[in-house]
Amino acid sequence: MASCCNCSKKGLLLRTNKQGVCKECQPKVAAEIDKHSEVIYEDMHVHERSVEKAEKLAACDRLLASAEILVKYENWGYTTCSPPAKLVLDEYTGFRKDLVDE
Ligand SMILES: [Zn+2]
Structure with a gap:
């Protein structure tokens, strides 16, 4: 029996x-992926260009929150942003730590 990994609906007639x-759920998931990919691209720029630590940290936080959501979709088999959210999450967790440690 098929079940949807987004809404957990189950049924013999459910097509996934x-x-x-x-x-x-497919259009909702696609919209979520678009939205969070946008956040990641924007905040990568903010992080790269900003000279203020607080601003860089805020960018990391927003970006990491979105990357976490996208990692869930990647685990289902979706292609999300480029580089993949998994790498973004690893890399920016490190950047964030460096900022805090400075
Ligand atoms: Zn669903």
């Missing part, structure tokens, strides 16, 4: 895509 998401 190869990532295990039902038809109803």
Whole structure:
């Protein structure tokens, strides 16, 4: 029996895509991926260009929160942002730590 990994709906007639998401959830998941990818791209720029520590930290926080959400979708088999959210999460967790330790 198929079940949707986004809304947990189950049923004999439920159709899911190869990532295990039902038809109803597919556009929602696609919109979430777009939204959080945008946040990541924007905050990568902020982090790169900003000279203020507080601003860099805020960018890291927003970016990491979005990356965590995208990692969930990547685990389902989706392609999200580029570089993949998993790498973004690792890399910026390190950057954030360096900022705090400075
Ligand atoms: Zn669903």
